[in-house]
Amino acid sequence: MSKELNIEVYSKDWCPYCKKAKAFLKSKGLNFTEIDINQGDNYEVMQERTGNKTVPQIIINNQSLGGYDDIINLEKNGEFNPLIGREVKDHSAKEWELIILGAGPAALNAALYAVRKGIDLLLLTKDIGGQVINTSEIDNYLGKAETTGAQLIYDFWDHIAKYDVKTAIGEEAVEIGSRNGKKVIKTDNNKEYVTESVIMATGAQKRHLGLKQEYVLSGKGVHYCASCDAFLYKGQPTAVVGGGNSGLEAAIDLANIDCQVDLIEIQDKLMGDEYLQERVKNSENITVHTSTKVSQIKGEDKLESVVIENVKDQSTKELNVDGLFIEIGLIANSDFVKELVETNEAKEIIINAKNETGVEGIWAAGDVTNIIDKQIITSAAEGAKAALRVNQYLG
Numbered sequence: 001m002s003k004e005l006n007i008e009v010y011s012k013d014w015c016p017y018c019k020k021a022k023a024f025l026k027s028k029g030l031n032f033t034e035i036d037i038n039q040g041d042n043y044e045v046m047q048e049r050t051g052n053k054t055v056p057q058i059i060i061n062n063q064s065l066g067g068y069d070d071i072i073n074l075e076k077n078g079e080f081n082p083l084i085g086r087e088v089k090d091h092s093a094k095e096w097e098l099i100i101l102g103a104g105p106a107a108l109n110a111a112l113y114a115v116r117k118g119i120d121l122l123l124l125t126k127d128i129g130g131q132v133i134n135t136s137e138i139d140n141y142l143g144k145a146e147t148t149g150a151q152l153i154y155d156f157w158d159h160i161a162k163y164d165v166k167t168a169i170g171e172e173a174v175e176i177g178s179r180n181g182k183k184v185i186k187t188d189n190n191k192e193y194v195t196e197s198v199i200m201a202t203g204a205q206k207r208h209l210g211l212k213q214e215y216v217l218s219g220k221g222v223h224y225c226a227s228c229d230a231f232l233y234k235g236q237p238t239a240v241v242g243g244g245n246s247g248l249e250a251a252i253d254l255a256n257i258d259c260q261v262d263l264i265e266i267q268d269k270l271m272g273d274e275y276l277q278e279r280v281k282n283s284e285n286i287t288v289h290t291s292t293k294v295s296q297i298k299g300e301d302k303l304e305s306v307v308i309e310n311v312k313d314q315s316t317k318e319l320n321v322d323g324l325f326i327e328i329g330l331i332a333n334s335d336f337v338k339e340l341v342e343t344n345e346a347k348e349i350i351i352n353a354k355n356e357t358g359v360e361g362i363w364a365a366g367d368v369t370n371i372i373d374k375q376i377i378t379s380a381a382e383g384a385k386a387a388l389r390v391n392q393y394l395g
Contacts, residue, residue, distance in 0.1 A: 005030065005031075005060060005061060005084055005085075006033075006060070006062070007025065007030055007031065007033065007058070007060050008032065008033050008035055008058070008059040009021060009022060009025070009032050009033070009034050009035065009056055009059075010035045010037055010042065010046040010055055010056060010057040010058075010059075011034055011035070011036065011037070011055050012036060012037050012038055013038075014136070014148065014150075015055050015056065016129070016133045016134055016149070016150040016225070016228050018055055018056040018068075018150075019150035019151060019154045020068050020128045020133060020150070020153070021056040021058060021067070021071065022034070022056075023128050023153060023154050023157035023158075024068070024071060024072065024075070024128055024169060025058075026158055026161045027128075027160070027161060027165075027169065028080075049064060051064070052066070052067070055067070056068055058070075058071055060084065063083070065083070072127070072170045075169050075170045076169075076171060076189060077170075077189075091168050092168075092192055092193050095182065095195065096120055096121060096193065096194070096195040097121060097196050097197065097394055098114055098119050098120070098121040098122075098197045098199065098387075098390055098394070099123075099124055099185055099193055099195040100124070100198075100199045101124055101125065101173050101185070101198065101199065101200050101201060102123075102125055102200070102202045102203055102366070102368075103123065103128045103129060103130060104129060104130020104132055104153070104366060104379065105132060105152075105153075105156065105377075105380040106130075106201035106203070106366025106367070106368075106379040106382050106383035106386075107125065107130070107199070107201035107365075107366070107383060108123075108153075108156045108380075109156075109379075109381070109384050109387075110199050110201060110365060110383035110384065110386050111383075112159065112163070112384075112387075113383070113387035113388060113391075114390065114391065115163045115164070115165050116163070117387070117388075117391045119387075119394065121165065121166070122167070122168060122193065122195070123165055123166070123168070124167075124168040124171055124173060125167070125169055126170065126171065126172035126188075128169065129149075129153040130203040130366075130367075131204060131205070131206075131330065131367070132149040133149050133150050134149060134150075134225045134228060135148065135149030135150075135227070135246075135249075136149070136226070136227040136249055136253055137249060138376065140375075140377070141376055142377070148227075149227075149376075150227075168187075168193075171187040171188065171191065172188040173186070173202075174186055174187060174188050174336050176198060176336070176337055176362070179194070182195065182196060183196070183197065183198050183361050183362065185198065196361065197361045197362070197363070197390045197393060197394065199355075199363045199364070199365060199383070199386045199387065200337065200349060200357070200362065200363070200364040200365070201364070201365045201366045201368065201379075201383055201386075202332075202368045203332075203333055203367045203368055204331055204333060204367040204368060204374075205330060205331060205333055206224040206326065206327075206328075206331075207326075207328050207329045208326065209241065209297075209326060209328065211296065211297050212297075213296075213298065213299060214297055214326075217297060217299050217303050220302045220303060221299060221304075221321075221322060221323055221324060222297065222303055222324050223323065223324065223325050223326070224325070224326055224327070225325075226240070226250035226253045226325045226327070227249075227250075229323075230253045230254050230257060230259075230325070231257065232323065233254065233259055233322055233323040234257045234258060235257070235259065236322040236323065237259065237260045237262075237319075237320060237321045237322055237323075238254050238261050238262075238321050238322060238323040238324070238325065239261065239262040239264060239294075239306055239319055239321045239323070239324050240254065240263050240264065240325045241264045241294055241324070241325070241326045241327060241328055242264075242265065242329070243263065243265030243267060243270040243271045243272060243288075243290070244271045244272050244328075244329065245276060246327040247263065247265070247272065247327035248263075248270065248273075248277065248279070248280050249272075249327075250325045251280055252276070252279055252280065254323075254325070255285035259323075260285055261283075261285055261286045261287070262287050262289060262308075262319050262321065263280065263286055263287065263288045264289045264292050264293070264308055265288070265289070265290050265292065266291070266292065266293045266311060267290065268290050268291045270288065270290070289308060291310055291311050291312050292308050292311065293308065293311055294306050294324075295308065303323065303324055304320070305319055305321060306318070306319050306324055330367065330374075331346065331347055332347040332348045332349065332367065332368045333368055334347045334348070334349050334368055335347065337349070340359060340362075341357040341358060341359055341364070342357070344370055346370075348368065348369055348370040349364040349369045349370065350369070350370050351363070351364050354385075354389050355369075355385050355386040355389055361393070363386040363390060364386070365379070365382035365383045365385065365386040366383060369382070
C-alpha cells in the first residue's frame, strides 16, 4: 500500500528535463506540487533545501532526491519504489507479448495503440522523451499549436498514464537474441526480458564533430541542446554549428537572450526552413558563416575559443566564445542490433511498408528507421502502424 506522499518539483516552464521528471512521476501515477523557481524567492528556497542550483529538483516528504538523472538512476537500481511505499516489481520475471524499446513519439504511440488492443506490453527505455524533448518550438503538430517538444512529450505521457502500461525506465537494451521461439532482450544491468515480439523505436542521437576537445569540454562550454543550456550563456558570446532547423532554432534562442551568435554551416547556404532563415537574417545578434567548418575547439577546464575554417580557401579565424552548441544532425540508435537487422550507412534500420525488419517478430518505427521524413507526426504514425502489425502477428 502506498504511503502518504508530499512530492514537490522545483522547475521552470521551458526546462525539458523538468518535463521529463514530471512525465516520469506521471508514469508512476503520482501527484505532485510544481514550484516555479521564477516566482518570488522560490529559487533561493530551492537552493537552501537541496544544495543545488539546477532544475528540476525533486523532493519527496522533505527528502531531496536530486534532479531527473538522479530519480532515473534510483528507478533503474530498484530504489525509487521503496521511497514511495511500493514494492519493487521485477518485470523480467514474466514473458510479455510485446516489448517496445524507446520513449519518444513512435514508442509512446505504439504503446497507446497496443494497450488499447489488449496486448500485454512493456515499455523499456533508458530515457524519457527522445530527441523531441529538446525542440524549443513546435507549430506543425495538428491540434497542438505553438507548443514545445518537452510539453508535447509530457502530454503524450499524460495520455499513456490513463492506461496500465508497465514500464522499465532507466534500462538500456544492449542485445536482442532468441530462445525457444521467443525474443530475449538483454539490458545494461544484466536483466533478460522475454517476449513474443519487439518494436524498436530507439530513435536517434546527436551527431558529434569528432574533435578532441569536444568530449573533454562537454558540459563545460560544449553543448548539444540549446533549449536545455542556452540560459547559462545569457548575454555572452556563443557559436552554433549547423544550418538546419535545429541549428537555426538554437541560434535564435541564444540571440533572444542577448547573446552574440556565430552560426557556422559547412554548406554554401543555410538548409533550414525559410521562415527560420528569415528570422536569422533579421537578427542583429547573429553572424552567419557558410562554407565553414569548426577545425579546432580550445580550452582545458572550460571552453575558451573555436577555430573556424573556410572550406573553399582554407582561411581560418578564431572565435572567442563561452558556449558552443553543436546541431549537425542525428545518428540512429541501432548499434546493439547491427548484426541482427539490416541497416544503412546512417545506421538506420531498413524496414518495409509494414515496419518489418526482415527478422520475424521484430518491427521498427520512427527515427531509428530509414523513413525519409523525420518528423514528430510521422514518427508517431509509424509507431501506430507497427503496433497494428504486431496485433495481427499475435492474432
